[in-house]
Amino acid sequence: MPLTLNEVSHRYGPGLPWVARRVSLEIADGETVALMGPSGSGKTTLLSILGLLTRPTEGHVLVDGRPTVGDRAAVALRASLFSWVFQTANALPRRSALDNAALPLLVRGVDRPTASRIAAAELRRLGVSHLAARPARLLSGGELQRVCIGRALAAAPRWILADEPTGQLDHRSTAAAADALFLGRPIGTGVIVATHDPDLAARCERVFRLSDGCLTGEARP
Secondary structure, three states, rough: OOOEEEEEEEEEOOOOOOOOOEEEEOOOOOOOEEOOOOOOOOOOHHHHHHOOOOOOOOOEEEEOEEEEOOOHHHHHHHHHHHHEOOOOOOOOOOOOOHHHHHHHHHHOOOOHHHHHHHHHHHHOOOOOOOOOEEEEOOOOOHHHHHHHHHHHHHOOOEEEEEOOOOOOOOOOHHHHHHHHHHHOOOOOEEEEEOOOOHHHHOOOEEEEEEEEEEEEEOOOO
């Protein structure tokens, strides 16, 4: 079932410029999608609206054809449907890579042994199990981003939302992180990525292009 934007527009206050304007799109379960456009085109705002972090000024966000109405409904859906990967890897610096990867499961109430087992399996699949005991502050940027992708996957979301996930990585680390994001995901988990990187976008099944908050085109790489 899809994640849908229906005539969504947004601005961050009365009288301020529109950062998204009458955007409509539909993303299916398991689909990989890129949002592309120059800085200021509305990519991050649209990603935040899709992930129910930002409530649009106008229009509707629908999950499985049902509107997401009210803050409580959005919070409940957000926790169960989405995991995030950001441009700057967010981790607890003094905790181990394994602890960081297990964190979303612990927040959901999963017991620590089970959370650690699931997180360890994700780190192993992504080729960073040898880093499991190392504090996050001692990891390289590429290593830490793969741990954060493992954390996102461990939560078993329907969609992973990634905001410029390779924007601060070198070429080799970018390739490893992209492999982890697209090849490491389980069947049925979709990826929605906001990016400037055409190589990253080329891994997606569809690419939506944005300019000045408007959807200007759709392509299939």
